[in-house]
Amino acid sequence: MPRTDSRRLVLDHAARLFRERGYAETSQRDIADACGIRTASLYYHFASKEEIVAEVLNIGVATVSAEVERRVDALGPDAAPAARLQAAITGHLCALLELDNYTGANIRIFGHVPPRVREITMGPRDAYEAWWRDLLAKIAAQGAFRPEVDLKVIRLLLLGAMNWTVEWHRPRPDAAESVEAIARSLTDMALRGVFAEPAAAIA
Amino acid sequence: MPRTDSRRLVLDHAARLFRERGYAETSQRDIADACGIRTASLYYHFASKEEIVAEVLNIGVATVSAEVERRVDALGPDAAPAARLQAAITGHLCALLELDNYTGANIRIFGHVPPRVREITMGPRDAYEAWWRDLLAKIAAQGAFRPEVDLKVIRLLLLGAMNWTVEWHRPRPDAAESVEAIARSLTDMALRGVFAEPAAAIA
C-alpha cells in the first residue's frame, strides 16, 4: 500500500466538504483544491462525482454502525436495558459529531443526493436502522418499556433527535455540551422524562 | 389584488420543490415549468433565485410560528405545563408536515442555502427558537422540570426530533402515524419517558 493513500485523502476532504456545505454546493474543484491537486486527477481514483459521494455515504454508515455495536457489545450480554440504550446513543452521537466527517456527511446530505446514489447506498443504511429496531425490540421483550409505547415512532424520534445535532452542535473546549452530556440528557429524557411529576402528564 | 396571484403561485411551487428536492437540486426552470411559465418570467416577480428562496424560508418560519402560538394561546394563561408543551409540539409538527410546504422547506434546506440567504433569513428563525426557549423557561420556573435538566440541550433535542420527521414522515390514510399520534408519543416521552420503571435508569 502507498505511503500516503491519495484516494483516501480525496474521500476525507470530500466527506468534510459535503458535511460542511452539502453535496450540490461542493464542486469537484473544491475537493481537488482541498487535496492540492487538479480536478482531472480525481478521475484517476473515481469515475464520477456520484462515485465519490456514494463511497463517502457508505463509509459513514460503516463507521457509526461499528462504533455503536462495539460500545453495546462491550457491555456484555447481561447488561441492563438502560445501559444498552445509553451506549447505543453515545456511540451514534460520537460517530456523528466526533469520530470523523463521514457519518455527519451521510446524515446531512443523504436526502439531497441524486436518487441513483440514494438507491445504491441505502442497503447498509437500512441495515443500520434495522439494528436499532432490534435493539428496541429486545428491550421491549424484556418488558422494560411501558406497553403503550409505539416502538417505531420512538425509534424515529430518538434517531431524529440525534441526527439533528449535526445541525446545531459545534465542538467546544468546555464540556457543557460534550457529546457525553448530550447523550446523557437524551437517554435520561427517553428513560424517565424531564418532568418532576410525570403523574401530571396529559391523559 | 389579482384573481390568481402568480407571484404566490411561484412561491408555492418553489416551496414544494425545495422541500422535495433541496435548494441546489431545484433549478429556476423546474420552478417555472411547474408554474407553466418560462424561466425569464420569474424575473418579473423576483430579482433572483436567492430572493425566491429567502421569501420561502421566511414564510415557513411565519407559518410555524403562528400555528404554534395560536395553539398554545388557545389554552389560556392557566393551562398546565404539560398541556402547553403538547400544544406547542403538535403545532410545530402540524406546520411541518401538514399545513403547507413552506415550513418543511425551511427545515430541510436552511443549512444548504448560500450563506447570504441564511444571514438575511435567520432573524425570524432565531426569534422562533427564542419562543421555545421562553416556553421551557416558564415551565421550569413553575418547577415542573426536574432540577438537573439542561433546558438548552432538551430544547435542541426536542426540536431535532420534530424537525427530523420531515425526513421520514410520509402522509398516510391510516392514522397510525398521524401527526397527532407522533406529537403524543414525543410529548409522552418528554414528560414521563418510555421506561416502565424509571428507577432502573442509569445513575
Next chain:
DNA sequence: GTCTATATAAGGATAGAC
C-alpha cells in the same frame, strides 16, 4: 498519478418584443 487543455451541458440572469 497528476498534469494541461478542452468538450459539453446546465443554470442563472439580461435584453427587448409583444
Next chain:
DNA sequence: GTCTATCCTTATATAGAC
C-alpha cells in the same frame, strides 16, 4: 406579465502528454 433569444459562468467529464 409573459414571451423568445442570448450571454456568461460554472461544473462535470474526457483526451492525451508527462
